[in-house]
Amino acid sequence: MKKFGFGLMRLPLKDDDVESIDYDETQKMVDEFIKRGYNFFDTGYPYHNGLSEIVFRECVIKKYPREDVIISDKMPLFSLEKEEDLERFFNEQLERCGVDYFDYYMLHNFSTWTRKVTFNLKAFEFIIQKKKEGKIKHIGISLHDKPKLLKLALDKYPEIEFVLLQINYLDWQSNTIDSRKVYNLTCEYNKDVFIMEPIKGGNLVDIPSNVKTLFEDYKPDSTPAEWALRFCGSLDNVKVILSGVSNMEQLNENLNTFNNFKPLSNEEYYMLGQAATLINQNVVVDCTACNYCINECEHNIPIPKYLRTYNDYFRLPENQNFSATGYYRTLSLSPEYGKASDCDACGDCVKQCPQNIKIPKIMEKIAELFENEE
Ligand code: SF4
Ligand code: SF4
Structure with missing residues (x-):
């Protein structure tokens, strides 16, 4: 099953900085991916603060013939602020990626927040025109929103060929990311489904111990990532599953799962439903560490890091949660970062968050939890 796409959004890093990409390690991963018969890469303008598209150029396009690889961008x-921005971003992306056309190109995060600007600036018309010019082969949208909004786009623009959706066994029936409903709607309209976040930003690897036990009792040699990927790969109409792998081990795990792909049985599907219920009892904040929000905060609050620490506090046993407190203190005392209590609830980060997390409210709770203990 060659449905696995290399998501260039969580690349190996040399340190904590999202720009410190380890190009040597990335090159090795790209070579392995291609050697094993895969060729689909996915990038995006904001990933790694703009460096992800350049990584595609440096590690893929400079080494492999253009016609042998597939690239999707967004x-x-x-x-966007004005209509001219569409052309400006598009040309910049072609240049960064080192290509003169995109195989797949989509409107990134079509949502309640971006809907107005998308229609006002005629973004759909723009990509339709680029397809006519041969600069894009297939057009689509990425969406983390409600079925109603997806229906609006699909009715208004029948030219849309595919939809990139956040799908995994945890979000399948969740109220915020209702994967099942948007998936069914996409299929009803006969559009191809692209999947993102199959492992939910690592949250389905780093699972609570009772879920680990459930998996081990069922099939001791299967890893948590394998279960998550098999869930996505077992769905119909799926063109590609994009997984943002961060090291060779994760890449190999993904490749092994897809090379020896086994669709889920009914019993396994049911078992993953039980796993989702157990995980949901432990998840405090649903952050996938996508980093879309990190450049928004004037106070340099490292939002995903704080959310992760907050989750860890509740996930770890009581006698170990002091380490989460210690980690928060180390981060918040660093001159580089603002404290959670610096949040002025401006809401800029919320507009970027595909998971619709009420970040200012959580910052208040984080400040209360960690800063009051000082
Ligand atoms: S709401 Fe708070 S965390 Fe978000 S950008 Fe504004 S100040 Fe920063
Ligand atoms: S808070 Fe939202 S935007 Fe920020 S990293 Fe988490 S999921 Fe992404």
């Missing part, structure tokens, strides 16, 4: 709707 128009950053959330950064």
Whole structure:
């Protein structure tokens, strides 16, 4: 099953900085991916602060013939201010990627927040025109929103060929990311489904111990990532599953799962439903560490890091949660970062968050939890 796409959004890093990409390690991963018969890469304008598209150029396009690889990229709707920006971003992306056309190109995060700017600036018309010019082969949208909004786009623009959706066994029936409903709607309209976040930003690898036990009792040699990927790969109409792998081990785990792919049985499907219920009892904040929000905060609050620490506090046993407190203190005392209590609830980060997390409210709770203990 060659449905696995290399998501260039969580690349190996040399340190904590999202720009410190380890190019040597990335090159090795790209070579392994291609050697094993895969060729689909996905990037985006904001990934790694703009460096992801350049990584594609440096590690893929400079080494492999253009016609042997597939690239999908996205128009950053959330950064558009005027109509001319569409052309400017698009040309910049072609240049960064080192290509003269995109195989797949989508409007990135079409949502309640970006809907107005998308329609006002005629972003759909723009990508339709680029397809006519041969600069894009297939057009689509990425969406983390409600079925109603997806229906609006699909009715208004029948030219849309595919939809990139956040799908995994945890979000399948969740109220915020209702994967099942948007998936069914996409299929009803006969559009191809692209999947993102199959492992939910690592949250389905780093699972609570009772879920680990459930998996081990069922099939001791299967890893948590394998279960998550098999869930996505077992769905119909799926063109590609994009997984943002961060090291060779994760890449190999993904490749092994897809090379020896086994669709889920009914019993396994049911078992993953039980796993989702157990995980949901432990998840405090649903952050996938996508980093879309990190450049928004004037106070340099490292939002995903704080959310992760907050989750860890509740996930770890009581006698160990002091380490989460210690980690928060180390981060918040660093001159580089603002404290959670610096949040002025401006809401800029919320507009970028595909998971609709009420970040200012959580910052208040984080400040209360960690800063009051000082
Ligand atoms: S709401 Fe708070 S965390 Fe978000 S950008 Fe504004 S100040 Fe920063
Ligand atoms: S808070 Fe939202 S935007 Fe920020 S990293 Fe988490 S999921 Fe992404």
